[in-house]
Amino acid sequence: MAAIRLSGLQKEVLSLYRSCLRECRKKPEATRTHFRSFARTEFENNISIDKRDFGAIEFLLRKGRRQLEMYASPGVKDIRK
Template identity: 45%
Template sequence: MGATKLSGMQKQVLSLYRGFLRAARSKTTEDRRRIEMIVSTEFHKNSKEVDRKNFQYIEYLLRLGTKQLDQLKNPDMVSISSIKVVTSKT
């Protein structure tokens, strides 16, 4: 009741998010805090900015995220960052 059914893609995104938060647990407290901040900001930002019908782009982001998560799982990896290239529409 009230709980809206999630699409397969939404589930994938949430699963990826969970994966990131899980991977962050294995880092030191300080790194963890930072990783969680970055990941949370990134996911929330994309959830607002990306058109939910833009499946191709979401799939691309999912692939990108999965790759970054794999790298983050490496014990030597301490943080992640993302650079956004903004192209103006002119």
């Protein structure tokens, strides 16, 4: 099986997604699915962005990191969209 070479931005996006999933595991069991589906929806909504649109991707990465930092707070127990 050949390894797929990913660009730096692609690696950053995957890293952010994995971080989101890791944070989901720290939330109360009853609300984990809300966090997981929120993260998945956010990434799916932006899947159509051209991979050469670096400005948009970098903006979304910054936005995603800020959201992750906010939702990772221990005081946040549930999320609803």
